[in-house]
Amino acid sequence: MQTIGLIGGMSWESSAAYYKQLNLGVEKRLGGYSSARTVMSSVNFAEVTELGKNEDWDGVAEILAQAARGVERAGADFLMLCTTTFHRVAEQVEAAIGIPLLHLADVVAQDCVANRVEKVALVGTSFAMSRTFFTDRIASHGLEVMVPDESRHDMINSVIYDELVHGRILDISRRKLVELIDGLWDDGAQGVILGCTELELLIEQADVEVPLFPCTTLHVQAALDRALA
Structure with a gap:
């Protein structure tokens, strides 16, 4: 089993979901007392969020790159960023380390293609929906990507940041x-x-009729496939 490297803390609720799903997945696949080999470095959400608001993405990249180098030194075989929004600096983080980065957008796009979806909508933070760093990467797999109308972005952001x-x-x-x-x-x-x-x-699939592509679940499944190959 390979060791999975995780950069978390964006938010810690997200990190907890990744950690839980990875371990449940290993237990399900291998049985018994099996659990995932992981190394996690958790950053301060307030710090990176403030840098992002100020458009200091080089500052964000340095914090995440430093965390990634620590995870690599601790023995991780590949890296996951436990976030969508901060994939804004994924390429800079990947360039700072010698292990592969399992990019979330690639994982999700590949699942959409496998399910013969040609036009997909992205619902996320206002930043992820209004910038193109994530949607362009998805579109590079041959998909048409749409986002909710800008008038709905504040509502979605409020649900994420004020509640979830x-x-x-x-x-x-x-x-x-x-x-x-x-x-x-x-x-x-x-x-x-x-x-x-x-x-x-x-939100769960049972709540809606349209097929959902849950980023974390798909990211975890891809990580397990790689770690247990």
């Missing part, structure tokens, strides 16, 4: 997100990417 990163799961927010996802389906999306780990705490 603090572990608050509210039914009223679930209804808002379901309505949003149903609207994306009506607008032609053949699938919807839950492009923020915390959204998986709120």
Whole structure:
């Protein structure tokens, strides 16, 4: 079994979900008392968020690269960033280390293609939806990518940052997100990417009819395939 390197803390709720799913996945695949070999470095969410707000992405990249180098020194065979938004600096982080980075956008896009989806919608943080670093990488796999109307971005951001990163799961927010996802389906999306780990705490496939592509779940499955190959 390979050792999985994780950069977490963005938010810690996200990191907890990754850690839990990785270990449950190994237990399911190998049985008994089996658990995942992992090395995690968790950064200060407040620090990197403030740098991001100030558009200091070189500062963000240095913090994540330093964490990644530590994870590599600790014996990780490959790296995962437990975040969507901070994949904004994924290439800079990957360039700073000698182990492969399992890029989230590639993993999700490959699953969309495997399920014969041609047009997919991304729901995530306002930053991830309004910039192209993530959608362009998905589109490079031959997919058409759409995002919710900009007028809905503040609502989604509020649900993520004011509720989900603090572990608050509210039914009223679930209804808002379901309505949003149903609207994306009506607008032609053949699938919807839950492009923020915390959204998986709120929305499940049973809540909507359109196929969902949950980033964390897919990222974890790809990591397990690699670690246990």
